[in-house]
Amino acid sequence: DSGVTQTPKHLITATGQRVTLRCSPRSGDLSVYWYQQSLDQGLQFLIQYYNGEERAKGNILERFSAQQFPDLHSELNLSSLELGDSALYFCASSFLARGSTDTQYFGPGTRLTVL
């Protein structure tokens, strides 16, 4: 158990819908990262937040957004869902911010299925 929690574990929805994925980082960690894992693309970085502020963006679609709240939990919002958004979504957390080499610890993931 990494100490990172994610809810829900599974999510099944229809095209065009909007969903919210939730992540709670390890106690004491200030950074939260979101990754998407699909069969053909592997693990892809989406976005990072540090202590409530967006710090870095990766291959995140405009239909996707995220935020980190004062209690440091984070939410990833996916809208206008398409079949190709079906994937595993992972949250990771670490203590330090950008430029550090600290370890990222991953949560158990949310499996999103878009029908």
Next chain:
Amino acid sequence: EDQVTQSPEALRLQEGESSSLNCSYTVSGLRGLFWYRQDPGKGPEFLFTLYSAGEEKEKERLKATLTKKESFLHITAPKPEDSATYLCALNSGYALNFGKGTSLLVTP
């Protein structure tokens, strides 16, 4: 641009048959090379971080090594419970840049 390439894509071993997984990388300035283990449908589990050429780290039957161009994950006398996908990643300054992984199957 940082790149990570893992080989082989899949590896099947008999229990007790030692082998190595390869991670080739190109990076402008190494800020850490990470190894993770991932079981099907689960989140990646941290194994090792290596920072400089010549560095080695061990954990049970696993040993990770690093050169200026490659990292190896050596598995000694593997057991069926070592079956998983092993992921290599570079720290790009803010995120991890992952390879596609090596899927390892250890049969009794």
